[in-house]
Structures are given as C-alpha cells and as structure tokens.
Amino acid sequence: MIVIKQKTKRNLNISGNRGMELESSINDSNSFYNEKKISYIYKKPTPIKVVTLNGKVITKAFFEGDSTLDYCGIYCKKFIEFEAKSTKSKTSFPLKNIAEHQLNHLLLINKLGGISFLIIEFAALNEYYLLSCSILENFILNSRHKSIKIDFFIKNAIKIKQGYHPRLYYLEALDSLL
Amino acid sequence: MIVIKQKTKRNLNISGNRGMELESSINDSNSFYNEKKISYIYKKPTPIKVVTLNGKVITKAFFEGDSTLDYCGIYCKKFIEFEAKSTKSKTSFPLKNIAEHQLNHLLLINKLGGISFLIIEFAALNEYYLLSCSILENFILNSRHKSIKIDFFIKNAIKIKQGYHPRLYYLEALDSLL
Numbered sequence: 001m002i003v004i005k006q007k008t009k010r011n012l013n014i015s016g017n018r019g020m021e022l023e024s025s026i027n028d029s030n031s032f033y034n035e036k037k038i039s040y041i042y043k044k045p046t047p048i049k050v051v052t053l054n055g056k057v058i059t060k061a062f063f064e065g066d067s068t069l070d071y072c073g074i075y076c077k078k079f080i081e082f083e084a085k086s087t088k089s090k091t092s093f094p095l096k097n098i099a100e101h102q103l104n105h106l107l108l109i110n111k112l113g114g115i116s117f118l119i120i121e122f123a124a125l126n127e128y129y130l131l132s133c134s135i136l137e138n139f140i141l142n143s144r145h146k147s148i149k150i151d152f153f154i155k156n157a158i159k160i161k162q163g164y165h166p167r168l169y170y171l172e173a174l175d176s177l178l
Numbered sequence: 179m180i181v182i183k184q185k186t187k188r189n190l191n192i193s194g195n196r197g198m199e200l201e202s203s204i205n206d207s208n209s210f211y212n213e214k215k216i217s218y219i220y221k222k223p224t225p226i227k228v229v230t231l232n233g234k235v236i237t238k239a240f241f242e243g244d245s246t247l248d249y250c251g252i253y254c255k256k257f258i259e260f261e262a263k264s265t266k267s268k269t270s271f272p273l274k275n276i277a278e279h280q281l282n283h284l285l286l287i288n289k290l291g292g293i294s295f296l297i298i299e300f301a302a303l304n305e306y307y308l309l310s311c312s313i314l315e316n317f318i319l320n321s322r323h324k325s326i327k328i329d330f331f332i333k334n335a336i337k338i339k340q341g342y343h344p345r346l347y348y349l350e351a352l353d354s355l356l
Contacts, residue, residue, distance in 0.1 A: 037290070
C-alpha cells in the first residue's frame with residue numbers, strides 16, 4: 001500500500017511529464033486571476049468511482065475513464081481548455097508527451113470555437129511558452145518531427161512572463177491569441 | 179459500511195433534490211449532442227482527495243471542497259455552466275434547493291460572459307424548464323418569495339421538449355437565449 005500526501009498516483013502518472021512545480025505555478029496563477037474575477041479557470045478533478053463509504057471516509061474507489069485536458073474555464077467570454085507539460089530538455093519538446101486523446105480533445109475544443117492550447121515548461125531553461133492549438137496542429141500536419149525544437153517555440157509560441165503572484169502571466173500571453 | 183452501486187453518497191446528498199432520472203436524462207442528452215460534435219458538455223467530477231492506494235484500488239480517500247455547478251462545457255462557442263434540480267411539487271420550485279454558493283457561481287459565470295442557467299424538473303407534471311441566470315437573479319432581487327411558482331416558469335422560462343434520444347432537447351431550448 002502506498003501513502004500519497006500531495007497528489008494521487010494516477011495524477012503522478014498522468015502528469016509525470018508535467019511536474020509538480022508547473023502545476024503549482026498554474027494553480028497559483030488561477031487563484032490570482034479567479035480572485036480578481038477576470039476569469040474562472042480550474043483544474044479538472046480526476047473522475048473517481050466511489051464503491052464503499054464508511055461515514056465520511058471513502059474506503060473503496062476506482063479511477064474511471066480517460067482524463068481529457070487538465071484545465072478548463074472561462075476568460076474574456078471564451079471557453080478555455082489547456083494542458084500543461086514540462087520537459088527537462090534544453091533543446092526540444094517531445095510530442096510523445098501529448099497523448100492522442102489529449103490532442104484530439106485540443107482539436108475538438110478549437111473546432112467548437114473554444115480556445116485550446118498547451119503551456120510548455122522548459123524546466124532547465126526556466127522558460128514557459130503558450131502554444132496555440134492551431135499552431136500545434138499545423139506543425140503536426142506539416143512535419144514528421146517527433147519533437148518541437150525550442151527555436152520553433154521562440155518563433156511561433158508566446159513566451160509567458162513570470163512573477164511572484166501570479167507565478168505565470170499566462171492570461172496576458174493568451175490575450176495575443178484573442 | 180454502505181455499498182453504493184450507482185453513485186456516491188455525497189452525490190446523493192448534493193442531488194437529493196435532483197433525482198437520478200433527471201441526471202440520467204441530462205447525461206443521455208449530453209452524449210447525444212457531444213457525439214454529434216455540436217457541443218462538449220460534461221458532468222463535473224466530484225473532487226476527491228486520494229490518501230492510500232492498493233494497486234489500482236483506492237482504499238482511503240475523502241471528498242474535498244464545495245462542488246459548484248454540476249455541468250460545464252462549450253456550445254455555440256460559448257462557455258456553458260448549469261445546475262439541474264428536480265421538485266416533486268406540482269405548483270412551485272422551492273428556492274432553498276439552490277445553495278448560496280451555487281447561486282453565486284451562476285451569477286459569476288453570467289458576469290464573466292458565460293451562459294449559466296438552471297434546468298428544473300417538475301417530476302409530478304413531467305415538465306422541464308430552462309431558467310436563465312438573469313431571470314432567476316431578477317426574481318430573487320424583486321421578490322421575497324421563497325419559491326418560484328409554476329406560472330412564473332410558464333411565462334419566463336423555456337419549456338424543454340422531450341424525446342427518446344436526446345431525452346431532453348435542452349440545447350434547442352438554450353438556442354433562444356443565445
């Protein structure tokens with residue numbers, strides 16, 4: 001039996017390439033923006049099927065279904081959905097970090113008129129980029145590369161400014177897409 | 179210890195005034211609309227904090243935080259969020275069925291430019307209504323009544339047509355708000 005203090009094992013699996021720090025930075029940023037009531041963006045809870053309860057304690061339950069993207073909400077009257085990923089590479093972001101169902105979901109939200117994107121952390125460079133779904137789709141359609149080089153991010157993604165609170169000014173970065 | 183087959187005890191508490199049938203009808207309608215890719219609307223998972231895992235089985239966990247509204251998604255490029263409630267009364271819908279934090283959340287989404295509303299089932303009449311957040315807010319501001327009479331729904335809400343699949347044509351009802 002494993003005791004988990006901070007997050008579930010499944011979350012650790014799902015976000016193995018995201019990193020706790022990135023998640024914490026995004027949660028901090030969401031708190032900042034949501035408190036100011038300029039957005040309402042939240043981390044989607046993992047779907048869990050509860051089987052048995054003892055008082056208020058869940059004593060048997062299972063993870064269920066595929067999770068889609070991690071974050072969802074409303075900003076500038078728009079439906080927002082995005083995934084956050086971290087890489088230790090200094091030169092490129094491996095596309096295998098995005099599961100096929102996540103890519104399909106990004107494309108679906110984009111098609112429905114929502115704003116879907118990735119937030120990519122280059123941990124070793126301490127740089128963060130917001131990559132729009134359309135540019136990601138274009139890259140995948142027109143390239144056979146299995147990773148996206150940092151130069152591509154510099155040219156085609158939006159660099160996210162960092163601060164204390166919010167840790168990541170990602171909605172300001174998003175503004176240039178709206 | 180209680181064994182729960184269909185849903186969690188907390189869900190039963192939260193939706194004690196919603197009714198399983200209404201939830202099932204809405205889930206069926208969402209499947210119908212989402213499969214046609216005219217929307218992506220889903221029931222929000224209940225936030226659960228996992229403490230211990232034994233293989234793939236969660237052996238200790240707790241419900242955490244206040245749930246907000248039950249359903250969320252995108253339709254017609256708009257951010258949608260709504261709550262579904264059922265009443266057995268033939269004459270009125272008691273406002274106590276809406277928790278204060280739910281009402282505040284409806285108002286917040288409306289203010290941010292999203293579309294927030296209630297779906298109310300009058301189970302004994304087999305009638306369903308979509309009540310917009312703005313009309314609900316207006317009612318609460320201008321009335322001291324603790325319930326909304328069926329006549330108010332007939333005049334001010336949108337009656338939802340019923341079918342086999344989707345069970346509730348609630349997005350067609352919503353069209354008149356957009």
